Amino acid sequence: MKRILIVLTGILVLTSCQTDKKTEKKLETVVPERTELSQDSKIFLGNRLFSEKTCITCHAIDREHKAPSVVDIMHVYKANNADIVSFLKGYAKPIVDTTASQVAIMQANIDGFLKQITDVELDAIATYMMHVDELSKK
Incomplete structure (x- = not known):
């Protein structure tokens, strides 16, 4: 037993x-496997991050505030076929005409909180900025 x-x-x-x-x-x-964000999702996320990460504090959408506007920035980057994400990661020098104090503030942001943002988030911010520029042409 x-x-x-x-x-x-x-x-x-x-x-x-x-x-x-x-x-x-x-x-x-x-x-499910993770898929890439849709264009609309990138724009939505980029818009949210642009506000949350306080980019909007210095960069207004279509006018210079404390720093160049989003539209002005994207015009320069498009005209020079440059990569805004490389700049935000700290891999490229600024190409937008700004003052030394504006560059210093932006460099502090790059060295500070922007290094902690993921590539997906940076891509979303760039997509949002391009979208803003496209809307300004309409």
Whole structure:
């Protein structure tokens, strides 16, 4: 009788372990792969980040405030076929005509919080800025 109980317990343990592994595999296949954001999602996220990260404090949409406007910035970047994301990552020098104090403030932002923003977020900010520029032409 004891042998039968031991054998049944062993079978139960083995079966439950196999069931757990099958369940784990099912759960792994249920999780969808991450896809790239749509253009509208990038614009929405970029708009939100532009405000949350206080870019809007210095950069108004279509007029110079404390620094060049988004429209002015994107005109210069497009005319020079330059990459705004490279600048925001600190890989490129500013190409927009600004004062030394404006450059110093922007450099502090690049060295500070912009280094902590993901590539997806930076791409969203750039997409939003391009979108703003396109809207200004209409």
